[in-house]
Amino acid sequence: MLKITGKAKVMEKKTGNQQPITENSQQITVNGDQSTDIILKVENISKQYRLGTLGTGTISHDLNRWWHQIRGKEDPYLKIGETNDRSTKGESEYVWALKDISFEVKRGEVLGIIGKNGAGKSTLLKILSKVTGPTTGSIKTKGRIASLLEVGTGFHPEMTGRENVYLNGAILGMTKKEINVKIDEIIAFSGCQRYIDTPTKRYSSGMTVRLAFAVAAFLEPDILIVDEVLAVGDAEFQKKAIGKMQDISDSDGRTVLFVSHNMAAVKSLCTKSVVLNNGEVVFNGDVHEGVSFYSDMFSKELQEGAKIKAFSDKVSVEKIIINKGDKQLTTGCSLFIGDKITFKFTLLINSITEGLCISLDILNKNEEFIAHISHEDGEIVFEPVYESGKIEVKFTTDKLFFIPDIYSFNLWIGQFQITTLYTMKNVFSFVLEEGELVKRTKALPRHSKFFLNTKWEIND
Amino acid sequence: MDKNKDWLYEITPKNNLFDLNLKEVWRYRDLLFLFVKRDVVTVYKQTILGPLWYLIQPLFTSVIFTLIFNTIAKIDTGGIPPFLFNLAGVTSWNYFRECLTATADTFKKNQAIFGKVYFPRIIMPMSVVLSNLMKFGIQIGILIAFYIFYVASGSLIRPTIYILTFPLVILCMAMLGLGLGMIISSMVTKYRDLTFLVSFGVQLLMYVSLVNLPYKEFKERGYEWAVDYNPMAHIIEFSRYVLLGEGTVSYFGVLYTVATSLVVFFLGIVIFNRTEKTFIDTI
Incomplete structure (x- = not known):
């Protein structure tokens, strides 16, 4: 319950912010017309990269x-680029990391940039923050852009904390005067008062991050870029970054570009979204539509993903049916924390097979092993020898208590737990979301692996 | 809709060739001084002698030069005490060399910071030139100290009125070093070969820059072509002339040096400007 009201409040605030303005704009078109005040305009941005190493070929290409x-x-090399699809081997040495990206951001908008790994999000951010230039196209902006991914840039270990605050602040675009005003607040926020006049090489890594983040937090750009993908490394920092971003977008009405894989966070924070795929904008518009567009895109890709490898012709899988209760599931579907799923396999035995065993691995999106399932976990016993025919095997999982992510199953069929007979990668994948069971106001932290269901009591 | 036209800035594939963007550099002036401070403060941290190292290096070099070129090889430095002759040469040469070698790897050395955040890239080489200027100032101080010592002990050296042009001489050196450094640093992003060239090229260049030899030594033997087209040779000879009152100065030399410095400097800016946008992809 709490969660729903929390979200509703944010949404109400956002729409509340925009609605009256659009109404006003119809009457007074010149003044305070926020809805047409475009602060950032991206026009046909493309970025080409050259693959492989730079070597002897470089000078000949340059001369040409x-x-x-x-x-x-x-x-001549602008024509030959290929779309940036990581998994297919291309002909050309040149790829387009971004191709004809166009979108607009209005003042006060919180834009979510969504896409798979390698879709071009980071390249886009690099171009926006002027770290690298686009190959073609242009970006026009009315405000200064700064990004939270630059935490701690330029810290010099030999200089004291205070000196580093000045240097880092200046690198991020603040003037000395601005830092003078904020220095006390920055130091207080970092909680490093005691060490502030000690060289940062004596700091613990945590303290360095705190100090660095404190500087970034007091930055006041017109457009703020938050890249959650790059911030994942440090859990505390990630939490702070998201919190800070929430503050900024809620209270100041500042324009924010938010890059994330966490759909729950995107949905709750952003008003608009841009979905990138292979370097192209495939969706641009409302955040809810954007998120569902993205998960549809994902599930389509997952469906094509099963990879079978037979090591002998003894066994093959004829059919797999996956159910949640009575409902049949297709790969790529959405499930919620606390759901149970049932797998039903139909195995085809082609010749004499001894010591049959079946197991499955569950992997998350980053291909980390999360869980292992074996037929020995159940109390079933296979016949010592199968000659031929069909076998139906079925198992049901307990409630899924993983954290929201994308999970996939790999199937392994073997003999005596040693010999591999048959494998099938990506038998079934699903997107796990927080469901009714999770009653939190904030999204589950993504650096955790499991959701542990707990019972709470208060004794007065 | 009118106000949608007044953009603060635009990000485009290429910079304008001569777009120095001084306004932006000015906005980041605090950063420039903080970098200078960082360079000056941190170099000799945790050393015992600290900034004294600034002095030890030119002094020892001059002692060795005097020993080899003047005591053993018997090169005549006119009326100037050989040690002072060498010290003046080494001090000026050091400034140029440091400007050149330190700016030549701007992009490579700072790729971590350049890869994360934008500020006008030219701030980096500029800060190098400025922090070296402070170092140069300290070294000039020791030169003056020896100067006074020699005058007091009866040497006949006298500065000329042209000593007033000395700031311009420094400016020429800075422009040459910065310009060349920026050209090299821009090319190093793609072609690493240049790093090797710089390290030994600078060393060879010293021998044809009149650091430890007077111009007339070359001229008497008919080898003046070896130094005539090297602006640094003119700068060092000229600076020795204005400080110590001894040396060969020609109109050609002065004009040639000023022209080359300007050309190299502006060429450096143009090339640097072209590179700064995309170097991060190729380095």
Whole structure:
């Protein structure tokens, strides 16, 4: 219950912020028309990268490019780029990490940038923060852009904490005057008062991060970029970054670009979304539609994903049916924490098979092993020898208490737990979301692995 | 909709060639000084002699030069005490060399910071030139101390009125070092070969920059072409002339040096400007 009201409040605030303004804008079109005040305009941004190592080929390509340029011709290497699909081996040395990206951000909007790993999110952020230039296209902005991913850039271990605050602040674009005003607050926020005049090389890594984050937190850019993907490393920092972002977008009405894999966070924080896939914008619009577009896209890809490898012709899988209660599931579907799933396999025995055994691995999106399931966990016993025919095997899991992520099952069929007969990768994948069972106001922290259901009591 | 036209700035694939963007550099001036401070403060931290190292290096070099070139090889330095002759040469040469070698790996050395955050990249080489200027100032101090010592002990050296142009000489050196350094640093992002060239090239260049030899030594033997087209040779000869009153100065030399410094400097800026946007992809 708590959770729902919490979210509703945020949404109400957002719409409440925009609704009256659009109404006003119809009457007074010139003044305070926030809905058309575009603060950031991205026009046909493309970015080409060259694959492989830079070596002897570089100078010949450069000369060729230069030769085309003085004759007034187009860069010959711009034509030959390929779409950036990591898994297929391409012909060309050049790929487009981003291709014709266009979108607009209005003042005060919180835009979620969603996409798989390698979709081009980080490249886009790098271009937005001017770290690297686009190959073609242009970005126009009315405000200064700063990003929370730059935490601790330029810290010099030999300098004291205070000196580093000044240096880091200046690197992030603050003037000395601005830092002078905020220095006390920054130091207090970091909680490093005692060490502030000690060189940062004597700091623990945690203290360095705290101090660095404190500087970034007091930055006041017009457009703030928060890249959760890069912030994952440090759990505390990630939590702080998200919290800070929530503050900024809620209270100041600042424009924020938020990059994340965490759909729950995107949904609750953002108002608009852009979905990237293989370097192209595939969706641009409302955040809820964007998130469902993204999960649809994911499930489509997952369905095509099962990979079978037979090591002998003794056994094969004829059919797999996966159910949640009575409902049949397709790969890529959404499940909630606390759901139970049932697997039903139909195995085809082609020739004499002894000591049959079956197991499954559960992997998360980063291909980390989360759990292992074996037929020995149940109290079933296979016949010592099967000659031929069909066997039906069925198992039901207990309630799933993983944290929200994407999970997939790999199937292994073997003999005597040693010999591999048959494997099937990606038998079934699903997107796990927080469901009714999780009654929190904030999303589960993503650096945890499991959701542990607990019972609480208060004794006065 | 009108106000959608006044953009604060635009991100485009390429910079304008001569777009120095001084406004932005000015906005980041605090950063420039903080970098200078960082460079100066941190170099000799946790050393016992600290900034004294700034002095030890030129002094020892001059002693060795005097021993080899003047005592053993008997090179005539005119009326100037050989040690002072060498010290003046080494001090100026050091400034140029440090500017060049330290700016030449700007992109490579700072790729971690450049890869994460934007500020006008030119701040980095500029800070190098400025922090070296402070170092140079300290070294000039020791030169003056020896100068006074020699004058007091009866040497006939006198500065000329042209000593007033000395700041311009420093400016020329800074522009040459910075310009060359920026050109090299831009090319190093793609072609690492240049790093090797710089390290020994600078060392070879010293021998044709009149650091430890007077111009007339070259001229008398008919080898003046070896130094005539090297602006650094003119700068060092000229600075020795204004400080110590002894040396060969020609209009050609002065004009040639000023022109080369300007050309190299602006060329450096242009090339640096072109590289700064995308170097992070190739380095």
